Amino acid sequence: MTKTLKKNIPNMVSLTRMALVLPFIMIIHDIFIYECAKNLFLLLLFTFIILSDVADGYLARKLRCASAGGAKLDVVSDAVYTIVSLCAFAYFKVIPVWFVCVMLVKLTEFAITSTLMKKGRKSEAVMFFDKIGKLAVSAVMVLPGIFVFRCVITEYKTVMNSVIYLVTAMLAVSSVRRITNVVKGNA
Numbered sequence: 001m002t003k004t005l006k007k008n009i010p011n012m013v014s015l016t017r018m019a020l021v022l023p024f025i026m027i028i029h030d031i032f033i034y035e036c037a038k039n040l041f042l043l044l045l046f047t048f049i050i051l052s053d054v055a056d057g058y059l060a061r062k063l064r065c066a067s068a069g070g071a072k073l074d075v076v077s078d079a080v081y082t083i084v085s086l087c088a089f090a091y092f093k094v095i096p097v098w099f100v101c102v103m104l105v106k107l108t109e110f111a112i113t114s115t116l117m118k119k120g121r122k123s124e125a126v127m128f129f130d131k132i133g134k135l136a137v138s139a140v141m142v143l144p145g146i147f148v149f150r151c152v153i154t155e156y157k158t159v160m161n162s163v164i165y166l167v168t169a170m171l172a173v174s175s176v177r178r179i180t181n182v183v184k185g186n187a
Contacts, residue, residue: 010060011070014077017052020045021081025088028147032092039151046148049081050141078141079107085144094147094157099164103140106133106171113178117185133174136167 024045027038056074060066089095117128143160150156
């Protein structure tokens with residue numbers, strides 16, 4: 001295996017995750033519009049998307065090829081999956097539209113505060129994560145899984161909305177803490 005190929009394996013995993021968002025959304029569309037049961041395909045795509053999110057970081061560390069560009073690509077891949085999935089669910093009235101706006105605001109805040117935190121530190125890290133925010137975003141990434149298992153979770157919309165309200169509170173706490181840290185660090 002060439003060094004260049006080995007170095008790019010984690011990035012290829014992230015790009016594959018991003019590419020799978022389109023078929024994922026198309027299946028969700030078909031389920032709502034044509035009332036067809038493509039649950040197995042949806043489950044397989046969802047599983048691959050979630051596992052690839054874990055795998056790209058693991059591979060980057062294991063192959064010793066973690067990079068700032070790879071970290072950004074991972075975050076962008078996660079954001080594409082999350083926002084596109086949320087938009088689809090909002091379109092089909094499974095989740096409220098305001099939650100998509102909350103996620104867009106959080107992603108913007110995350111990018112800005114990470115940039116400001118980078119200026120204040122001598123770290124190689126490009127993105128700075130906090131535990132509460134990371135946990136909240138992980139829960140958001142799993143929201144489509146609740147839909148995938150809607151045959152088992154009969155009140156899946158109620159479960160999704162409960163998760164949304166909990167995540168919104170966690171994102172608010174995360175944002176306040178991040179902004180406070182930036183203000184204190186730059187004061």
